[in-house]
Amino acid sequence: MRYSLTHLKELEAESIFVLREVYAQFEKPAILFSGGKDSIIMTHLAKKAFWPARIPFPLVHIDTGHNFPETIEFRDRLVEKLGVQLIVGSVQKSIDEGKVREESGKNASRNALQTTTLLDTIEDHQFDACMGGARRDEEKARAKERFFSHRDDFGQWDPKNQRPELWNLFNGKKNMGEHFRIFPISNWTEMDVWQYILMENIEIPSLYIAHEREVIWRNNSWLPVSNYIKLEESDKPEVRKIRFRTLGDITITGGVESDADTLTKIVEEVAAARHTERGNRADDKRSETSMEDRKKQGYF
Amino acid sequence: MAEHNDYLDMQLLRFTTAGSVDDGKSTLIGRLLYDSKSIFEDQLDAVESSSAKRGLEHVDLSLVTDGLKDEREQGITIDVAYRYFATPERKFIIADTPGHIQYTRNMVTGASTANLALILVDVRNGVIEQTCRHSFIASLLQIPHLIVCINKMDLADYSEEAYQKVVRQYKDFASKLDVRDIRFIPISALHGDNVVNRSKNMDWYQGETLLHTLETIHIGSDHNHIDCRLPVQTVIRPHNNKYHDYRGYAGRIAGGVFKPGDDVVVLPSGFSSRIKEIHCFEESYEEAFSPMSVSVTLEDDIDISRGDMLVRPNNQPKMLQDIDVMLCWFNNNGPMPRSKYTIRHTSNEARCMVTEILYKVNINTLHRMEDDKNIGMNDIARVRLRTTKPLMVDDYSDNRITGSIILIDEATNETVAAGMIKL
Numbered sequence: 001m002r003y004s005l006t007h008l009k010e011l012e013a014e015s016i017f018v019l020r021e022v023y024a025q026f027e028k029p030a031i032l033f034s035g036g037k038d039s040i041i042m043t044h045l046a047k048k049a050f051w052p053a054r055i056p057f058p059l060v061h062i063d064t065g066h067n068f069p070e071t072i073e074f075r076d077r078l079v080e081k082l083g084v085q086l087i088v089g090s091v092q093k094s095i096d097e098g099k100v101r102e103e104s105g106k107n108a109s110r111n112a113l114q115t116t117t118l119l120d121t122i123e124d125h126q127f128d129a130c131m132g133g134a135r136r137d138e139e140k141a142r143a144k145e146r147f148f149s150h151r152d153d154f155g156q157w158d159p160k161n162q163r164p165e166l167w168n169l170f171n172g173k174k175n176m177g178e179h180f181r182i183f184p185i186s187n188w189t190e191m192d193v194w195q196y197i198l199m200e201n202i203e204i205p206s207l208y209i210a211h212e213r214e215v216i217w218r219n220n221s222w223l224p225v226s227n228y229i230k231l232e233e234s235d236k237p238e239v240r241k242i243r244f245r246t247l248g249d250i251t252i253t254g255g256v257e258s259d260a261d262t263l264t265k266i267v268e269e270v271a272a273a274r275h276t277e278r279g280n281r282a283d284d285k286r287s288e289t290s291m292e293d294r295k296k297q298g299y300f
Numbered sequence: 301m302a303e304h305n306d307y308l309d310m311q312l313l314r315f316t317t318a319g320s321v322d323d324g325k326s327t328l329i330g331r332l333l334y335d336s337k338s339i340f341e342d343q344l345d346a347v348e349s350s351s352a353k354r355g356l357e358h359v360d361l362s363l364v365t366d367g368l369k370d371e372r373e374q375g376i377t378i379d380v381a382y383r384y385f386a387t388p389e390r391k392f393i394i395a396d397t398p399g400h401i402q403y404t405r406n407m408v409t410g411a412s413t414a415n416l417a418l419i420l421v422d423v424r425n426g427v428i429e430q431t432c433r434h435s436f437i438a439s440l441l442q443i444p445h446l447i448v449c450i451n452k453m454d455l456a457d458y459s460e461e462a463y464q465k466v467v468r469q470y471k472d473f474a475s476k477l478d479v480r481d482i483r484f485i486p487i488s489a490l491h492g493d494n495v496v497n498r499s500k501n502m503d504w505y506q507g508e509t510l511l512h513t514l515e516t517i518h519i520g521s522d523h524n525h526i527d528c529r530l531p532v533q534t535v536i537r538p539h540n541n542k543y544h545d546y547r548g549y550a551g552r553i554a555g556g557v558f559k560p561g562d563d564v565v566v567l568p569s570g571f572s573s574r575i576k577e578i579h580c581f582e583e584s585y586e587e588a589f590s591p592m593s594v595s596v597t598l599e600d601d602i603d604i605s606r607g608d609m610l611v612r613p614n615n616q617p618k619m620l621q622d623i624d625v626m627l628c629w630f631n632n633n634g635p636m637p638r639s640k641y642t643i644r645h646t647s648n649e650a651r652c653m654v655t656e657i658l659y660k661v662n663i664n665t666l667h668r669m670e671d672d673k674n675i676g677m678n679d680i681a682r683v684r685l686r687t688t689k690p691l692m693v694d695d696y697s698d699n700r701i702t703g704s705i706i707l708i709d710e711a712t713n714e715t716v717a718a719g720m721i722k723l
Contacts, residue, residue: 003557003589004520007312007391016580016593017552020533024606024647048581049593052546053538137384144379162379163715164405164630166412168552169644169706173713187393189384195307267307273340 008196011188015042016049017168018147018184022129023049023056025172026180029129030087032118032300033059035071036247037204038133040078041193042184044202047082058085060130062118064110065092066228066249074205089121106230107219109252115299119155122179129172131182132300137189141292148172149181155298157181181300190245194270198263208266210243210258221254245270311390313519315416316443318407318434319399323420324451327360328489329383329396335496336511338385380410389515399430404663404678405630407434408718411441412704415519418510419448423456423486427469429664436666439477440626440680440720442697444522446482447513454488458501476666478697481517485510523590524699528556528564529617530610531646531702536595548579548595549604554646554701555694556612557589558596566602567609567692568619573600590701607648609692609702617702618723619690622655625705625719626696627675627683633709633716634675635683641716642708645691646701651710656684682722696720 005013019042022029031046033039046055059079079086091113094100099120100113122130136143146162148170163171172180185193197204215222216235223229225237228251242255243266260269291299319325333339339347351360383394395410397403411417417438421431438446448470456462463486474482485494486505493499496511508516536548558564562575576597578585588594596610604610611617629635635654643652657673660681675681685705696703707717 002520003523003525003587004311005592006308007310007386008307010312010591013552013591013593017533020550020593021647024534049550050536051579051581051595052540052543052548053536136382143381143383159379164409164718165715166409166706166718167701167704168413169704169718171644171706171708171713171715173642173708175713187382187384189386189391191307191386192391199308 008192008199011185011192012045012048012196014168014187015045015184018170018182019046019049019131021170021172022131022182022184025170026129028125028127029057029131029182030060030125030127031055031057032130032132033061033075034133034247034300035061035067035075035205036133037193037197037208038135038185040202040204041188041196042131042133043078043082044200045184055082055084057131058087060087060089060121060125060127062089062114062121063091064114064249065090066110066226066251068205068207068224068247068250068253070205070207071247078203087121087125089117091117093117094120106232108230109249111249111252112294112299115155115294115297118300119298122155127179128174129180129182131184133185134183134300135188135190135193136186139291141295145183145186145295147183147186149183150174151179151181151298153177155179157295157298159292159296191267191270194263194267198267205247207244207247210241210261212239212241213255214238215240215242215255219254222257223254224250226250245273306388310386310388311519312393313390313416313514313517314393314395314414315418315514316395316397316407316410316414316438317418317420318397318410318437319420319430323399323422323430324489325396325399325420328418328420328449328451328487328495329394331489331492331495332511333383333385335492336385336387380406387511387515392514399434401433401663402678404433404437404680405628407437408441408628411437411443412700412718414441414443415522416445416447416514416517417443419446421448421450421466421470422452423450423462423466424452426466427473431470432473432665433663435474435477435479436663439479442478442700442720444480444519445517446479447510448482448484449489449510450484450486451489453486453493453499453502454491458486458493458499460502460504463505483507483513485513524555525557525589526555527615527617527694527699528558528562528610528612529554529694529699529702530558530594530596531648532604532606532608532610533647534606535604546597547601548597549610550593550595551647552593553588553590555590555699556615557587558594558610559587563613564598564610565613565616566604567611567616568690569603569608571600571602572613573598573602575599607646609646609648611692617692617694620693621687621690623685623687623691623693623705624658624722625683625685626661626722627681627707627717627719629675629677629679629681629717631709631714631716632677634677634679635717640710642710643685643687643691643705644708645693645705648691650687650689650691652685652687652707654683655686658682658684683719685719693721693723695723
C-alpha cells in the first residue's frame with residue numbers, strides 16, 4: 001500500500017485540487033451553503049485547501065424562510081468559527097418584491113422559488129463561480145454534470161452543450177455576465193460523505209442523528225410538523241424516533257425511522273439502506289425529470 | 301457484516317466503458333450495480349415502471365443508466381455519465397460513454413482519467429470496427445489495464461471454442477496496441493455469468509469473475525512515482541500573526557515522491573531551494589506523492605507563482621515551445637491556418653497555434669492518413685504546436701498529467717481539443 005491513497009484520501013485530494021483551481025481561475029467565487037452535510041463537507045475541504053489562511057470565499061445561503069431552526073443555529077456557529085463572510089439571499093424578499101409567487105395547497109413548497117433568489121443573489125454580488133455540494137450519485141441529471149459547469153447569461157444549464165472535461169484540466173473561461181457552477185465533491189457518494197465525516201470527526205447538525213420529533217406520514221415518509229405545513233384532517237401527528245438523510249426545507253424533507261444516534265451507527269445504516277437518500281425529497285418526485293428541468297433553469 | 305472501519309483500507313478504481321445499446325454495455329453496468337447491491341429499491345421501482353411503460357416483459361437493467369430526457373427518448377447514451385458503486389475492497393467510478401464514432405470526443409473524455417477500460421465484444425460478432433475503436437482509444441489515452449469481456453456467451457451455448465476464437469482474433473489485432481495488461485473474461489451480462497458470481501455454465505473457464513478482477517487488479521503503480529513534478533496552482537499567504545511569513549506553494553503532485561530536505565528547482569526560472577515542509581492542513585508529511593494535494597514551503601524566499609513547477613535538479617521535464625501532440629478535435633470548426641488558441645497545460649497557460657498537421661489517424665484501423673489533413677469534429681491527428689512561451693512537458697506515456705494539454709477557442713471559450721504530448 002506504500003505510495004497509494006485510500007479512496008477517501010484520493011477523493012479529498014481531488015476536491016482540494018478543484019477548490020484551489022476555483023480560487024486561481026475566478027475573481028469572485030462563493031460557496032453555496034445550505035447547512036446540509038454536503039455543503040458542510042465542502043466547507044471543511046475548503047478549510048483544508050487554504051490552511052493556514054482563511055477560506056477565501058464567502059458562504060452564500062439561499063434562505064427560503066422554511067428552515068429547520070437547527071440548521072440556522074449550526075450555520076451561524078460555523079460561520080463564526082471559520083471567520084468567513086455569510087451572505088443570505090432571502091426567498092421571502094423575492095416574494096415581497098413580487099418577483100415570484102408562492103405556491104398554495106397541501107404540498108406547497110418554496111423549493112422552486114429558490115432559483116430566482118439564487119440567480120438574483122449571484123447577479124447582485126457579481127459572483128463568477130458558485131460552488132455547490134451536489135454529487136453525481138444523487139440523481140440522474142446530476143450524473144451528467146461537469147466539475148466546472150458553464151451557465152449562460154440567464155443562469156441556464158445546457159446539458160447538450162457541455163464542455164468536455166479531460167484529465168484535471170478545467171476550463172473556467174467565460175464571457176461577461178456568464179458564470180460557473182462548480183461541484184468539488186462530484187465524485188463522492190452518500191457513503192463516502194458519511195465515512196469522511198466519521199474519519200475527520202466533522203460536526204454536523206443534530207438533525208442527521210436519530211431523535212424524537214413530532215411528524216406526520218405523508219408521501220411515504222415522516223414529514224416534520226412545523227408552522228410551515230398545512231395539516232389536513234387526515235394527518236395524525238405523532239412522535240417518532242427519526243433522522244434525516246438529506247436536509248432541505250422543513251416542508252419537503254422527510255425523515256426515516258432510525259435508532260442511529262451515533263456517526264458509526266449512521267455509517268452502518270447507510271451501508272444497509274435500500275432506498276436512495278433523495279427518495280424522501282418531495283421536490284424530486286414531481287416528475288421523472290424534475291431535477292433536470294430545474295437545473296436547466298438555474299437551480300443548484 | 302464488515303467492520304465499520306474497513307473503509308479506511310479501500311482503494312479507488314476508475315474505469316471506462318464504451319458501447320451502444322445493442323452490445324449489452326448498459327445491461328452489464330446494470331448487472332454490476334444490481335449484483336453488488338448498489339441499486340436502491342426506489343431506483344429499481346423507477347426502472348420497473350419505465351420498463352412496463354415501454355411494454356417490455358422483463359425488467360430492463362439497462363434503464364438504470366438512463367440519463368437526460370433526450371437520451372431516454374432516443375434510447376442512446378450521448379454524454380459521459382458517471383456511476384458509482386463500492387464493494388468492501390474498492391470504490392468504483394464508471395465513466396459510461398457512448399460507442400458510436402460521432403461521440404469519439406466523449407469516449408476520449410471518459411478514458412482520460414481511467415485506470416482501466418472495459419471492452420465489450422459480442423461473442424457472435426467477434427472483433428468488429430467498434431471493438432477496435434474502443435481499444436485504440438484506450439491505448440491512445442494510455443489506460444494501463446484493459447479487460448475484454450466476451451459477452452452474450454448464453455447465445456453461443458457457453459462454448460469454449462466460440463470464446464477462444466474471439467480471444468485469438470482480439471490478440472491478433474491487439475499486437476498493434478500499446479497496452480501492458482489485457483485480460484479476457486467470458487460473460488453473460490443478461491444472466492450474470494462471471495460478472496459478480498462465477499458461472500455454472502462455463503466450467504472450462506478457470507479465471508476470475510469480472511468483479512473479482514476489478515477488486516484485485518494491481519493499480520498501485522498506475523501513478524508515476526519516479527519523476528518529481530509539482531505544478532503550482534496557487535500560493536497560500538495567510539497574512540496573520542501566527543503565520544506571518546508563511547508562503548505555501550499549493551498543488552497536486554503530478555509525479556514522483558517529495559520529501560522535506562529535498563533539493564528542488566523551480567521552473568521556468570531555474571532558481572533552486574530545498575523543501576522545508578509539506579502540509580495538507582495541520583498534517584505534515586514525511587513523504588508526498590501523486591495524486592496528493594499538498595502545500596509546500598521552501599527554505600528560501602523565491603518568486604514562485606501559478607504555472608510554475610517544482611522538480612528535482614537531476615530529473616527535469618523538457619522546456620519546449622514547439623510541441624508534438626496527438627490531438628483529438630472536439631469542435632465543428634476545425635483549426636484554421638495560423639489561428640490562435642489558448643493552451644492549458646497543468647496549471648500553466650499560454651497561447652499557441654497549430655503550425656503543422658503531420659497526419660490523421662483512422663481510429664478504426666490506426667492507419668496513418670498522410671494525404672488527408674483536414675481536421676474536423678472527432679478527428680485524431682498528429683500535429684505540431686508553437687506556443688508563446690516554453691511549457692514544462694513530459695511524454696504522455698511517462699506522465700498523463702504533465703503530458704496532456706487542452707486547447708481553448710479564444711472567441712467562444714469552448715474547449716476545442718485535447719492533446720497527448722509526444723516527445
